[in-house]
Structures are given as C-alpha cells and as structure tokens.
Amino acid sequence: MVSGKVTVKNPTGLHLRPAGTLCKQAMQFKSSITFHYGDGNTANAKSVLSVLGACVKCGDEIELFCEGEDEEEALQFLVNSIRTGLGEEL
Template identity: 70%
Template structure:
C-alpha cells in the first residue's frame, strides 16, 4: 500500500469535468485507488464518489493505492491532480 497527500488546485474544485478526468486516469490501473477526505474514504474510480466528496479548491486529499501497480497508479493520479485535471 502506498499513499500521498495532494492539494486540489482547480479554482472550482472537483466538479464534473475534473472528476471525470481523475476517474479516467484511475481506471487505467488494476490497483484499488481510494482517497481520504474529511475522515471519509471514497473510490477514485467512481465519478459519483468523487463528486459526492464535495472537494473544493485548496482542500487536501490523500490517495491510497493498493495492488500490483500501486506505485505507478499513485504517481499517475497525483500527477493528474497536480496538472489541474485538464483545466
């Protein structure tokens, strides 16, 4: 299991478009990819889970990856968030 915290830079937080981009990146990997935010944990491969977390700009989330390609998965999702998820 590997994990890393990342700050959301998108000015409008993780609304539908960036949430979709995050999920698109996450589903490329076999590992389970979850994130923790405000005491809860959600599946990063589910757009509804990402939207349901109500993540705003400046919030910090922690990705938790577990599985055979966990290192690559963590690097990819953190990189996607840091690059702004297409915005």
C-alpha cells in the same frame, strides 16, 4: 499499499469534468484507488459519483491510497495529474 497527499488546485474543485477525468485515469490501473478527505471520509477514485459526493473544493487536501500490482505507478501518475489540474487551466 502506498499513499500520497495532494492539494486540489482546480478553481472550482473536483466538479464533474475533473472528477470524470480523475475516474477515467484511475480506471487505467489495476490497483484499488481511494482517497481520504475531510474528517476521515473515503471516496472511490474509480467512481464519478463517489468523487462528486466528496465535494472537494479548491485548496482541499486529499490523500490518495493505491493498493495492487501497479500501486506505485498509479499513485505517482494520479498525484501529478491532480497537482497539474486534471487537464484544466489553473
């Protein structure tokens, strides 16, 4: 298992569009991908409802956890994608 922290920079946080993008990207990997937010809460990065339910706002730090055969690649790709706004202008 590998993990990495990243700060969400999207002005409106992980609302529907970036949450959908995150899920779509996470589903490309075979690894289990979750993230911790707030006070020890966990969300499944492959579930749009789980990501939306996390209510992650701009400036919040999340910690991604990837476990599986492509965990290193998944972590690196997703941290970079979140860091650059998940396709949205920052």
